[in-house]
Amino acid sequence: MFEQIVFLVFAVFALVAAIKVVTTPRISHAVLWLMSCFFGVAVLYLLLDSPFMAGIQLLIYTGGVAVLIGVASVVLRGAAREAQRRVTHSWPASIVALSLFLLMAWMTLELPLPEAPQAANPEGSLALLGAALVDPAGYLLPFELIGVLLLVLLVGALYLGKER
Amino acid sequence: MIWSELLLRALGALGMAILPLVATPFLVSGSRKVVGRIQNHRRPGGLQIVTGPPARLRTLAAVIKQLSQGLIIPHGADRAGFVAAPILAVALALATWAVIPLGPEGLQVADLEIGVLYVVTVSLLAPLAVLLAGWSSRTGNAEDGAFRAISHLISHKVPLILALLVPVMLSGSLSLQEIVLAQQIPYILPVPLAALLFLLAAEAEVGRLPLGGAEASGAIATGTLDEYSGTMLSAFNLAEYVNSFTVSVLFSVFFLGGWRGPWLAEAPFLGTVWLLLKAFVVFNLLVFIRAALPRLRRDQLLAFNWTYVVPLGMLVLVTVALVDKLIVTLGVTSVGWWGAGLLAANLVIGLGMVAVLVWVERAGKVHRAAPGMTLRDGPRPEER
Numbered sequence A: 001m002f003e004q005i006v007f008l009v010f011a012v013f014a015l016v017a018a019i020k021v022v023t024t025p026r027i028s029h030a031v032l033w034l035m036s037c038f039f040g041v042a043v044l045y046l047l048l049d050s051p052f053m054a055g056i057q058l059l060i061y062t063g064g065v066a067v068l069i070g071v072a073s074v075v076l077r078g079a080a081r082e083a084q085r086r087v088t089h090s091w092p093a094s095i096v097a098l099s100l101f102l103l104m105a106w107m108t109l110e111l112p113l114p115e116a117p118q119a120a121n122p123e124g125s126l127a128l129l130g131a132a133l134v135d136p137a138g139y140l141l142p143f144e145l146i147g148v149l150l151l152v153l154l155v156g157a158l159y160l161g162k163e164r
Numbered sequence B: 001m002i003w004s005e006l007l008l009r010a011l012g013a014l015g016m017a018i019l020p021l022v023a024t025p026f027l028v029s030g031s032r033k034v035v036g037r038i039q040n041h042r043r044p045g046g047l048q049i050v051t052g053p054p055a056r057l058r059t060l061a062a063v064i065k066q067l068s069q070g071l072i073i074p075h076g077a078d079r080a081g082f083v084a085a086p087i088l089a090v091a092l093a094l095a096t097w098a099v100i101p102l103g104p105e106g107l108q109v110a111d112l113e114i115g116v117l118y119v120v121t122v123s124l125l126a127p128l129a130v131l132l133a134g135w136s137s138r139t140g141n142a143e144d145g146a147f148r149a150i151s152h153l154i155s156h157k158v159p160l161i162l163a164l165l166v167p168v169m170l171s172g173s174l175s176l177q178e179i180v181l182a183q184q185i186p187y188i189l190p191v192p193l194a195a196l197l198f199l200l201a202a203e204a205e206v207g208r209l210p211l212g213g214a215e216a217s218g219a220i221a222t223g224t225l226d227e228y229s230g231t232m233l234s235a236f237n238l239a240e241y242v243n244s245f246t247v248s249v250l251f252s253v254f255f256l257g258g259w260r261g262p263w264l265a266e267a268p269f270l271g272t273v274w275l276l277l278k279a280f281v282v283f284n285l286l287v288f289i290r291a292a293l294p295r296l297r298r299d300q301l302l303a304f305n306w307t308y309v310v311p312l313g314m315l316v317l318v319t320v321a322l323v324d325k326l327i328v329t330l331g332v333t334s335v336g337w338w339g340a341g342l343l344a345a346n347l348v349i350g351l352g353m354v355a356v357l358v359w360v361e362r363a364g365k366v367h368r369a370a371p372g373m374t375l376r377d378g379p380r381p382e383e384r
Helices: A002-023 A027-047 A051-075 A077-081 A090-110 A125-133 A140-161 B003-038 B057-068 B079-099 B115-137 B140-171 B176-182 B192-205 B230-255 B270-292 B298-329 B335-362
Strands: none
Touching: A002 A027, A027 A051, A027 B079, A027 B115, A051 A125, A051 B115, A051 B140, B003 B057, B003 B079, B003 B230, B003 B270, B057 B230, B079 B115, B079 B230, B115 B140, B115 B176, B115 B230, B140 B176, B140 B192, B140 B230, B140 B298, B176 B230, B192 B230, B192 B270, B192 B298, B192 B335, B230 B270, B298 B335
């Protein structure tokens, strides 16, 4: 009962924050709302008994993405200072957004949802996750590929950022 | 969940959050005393002009004064962000304490399975408070300062996380309690280099003097906190001190065996005493370092970090992994030999590093400015 109330509160909080991200005029406030949204989602993960997902959510999204957006807008100071820019292409944009939303809604509805939890949540599930990531029969290949992808991104960013 | 248990947990969390807050004024006055001794000024004015209650009570008076100062929000600042930044800074400083194990059983707000991840996440969010502060001030100095502070903070995150991975690897767990339990010998003995890296990176992170280039009120026009005054400035200072104490506690947990110590079987509460004692020693070490060494320039710090500290961290991580695996494969079961093997590997790397530093220094390559640094970061040495 208690957990469900907390769940609902944070679900509403995350949704409100998500709406605020796109409606607030200042980019600095948008970043703050984005963080709040990520935080709300992390709490939801926590309530769903997956602390690891919650930690990763906070680490990557709040700690990584939100800080990155913040740094980017400090570097590009003009963008941060500027008041709300007049949106000129609102009709095409809304059509694109609406079709994307419909596509995602359709995919979500079509996806067969499991009735019961896929697996019990055993103690030491973190160790199981770690083992699965480096197991050749498990997710070793995707794991290594992601590593290579990130390395390529890093080298690419260095190349682009190099002073010429 | 039962309400009484919930209440108990809430009280525990509150107590845990209050502990560092109460400790901070004493740590401030204590560290000032130590620095005063080192720098040879023992009391204000140098004369016996202080009358009234013992000087120690001045700390209390200072706390009351700081708390009773007003909130001044500069005209033109982004109000929400400006007020949120100090709150965020203090909240993040206290958040780490939720996972610190104070004793063997139950003396911990939450024994998270992902404890180390939590610590790293909380410390990764710290730049956000800085960013918010600089950003919402909307003045040039503060924004410049925020950018400076963030490049500084993020750069030192890398060796910090690399160093933290070593105890995680040795103990095979991300839970802080498990890491303490796994330390039959304190990890500083087998892996002193990782401990050194952690201390170095953490010192830079919390912005204490020799490595704290992010905020330098004396050297560069303050920085992020340019527009802050009164209680909100005190909040930032409080967060800084709490952070400084927190890294001391974390160092004790990861490398000094946490609450481990003698006579624990008879009196479990001694664990807390041991932990705080260890943390206090580490804190004092940080104060000594701060009092004894001059500040490094920011570009020197970043260049040193990226050219030496980060590669060293990677090297230590890989070496410890290999040597640990090798020792286990050889079938060594005694903790002593395992520690000796790791220590030998660490010493070899450490001496190699010293040799590299000496060679670089002889070759005269040290005083170069970091690549990519511009005049905005201060004149390069050869241009002075």
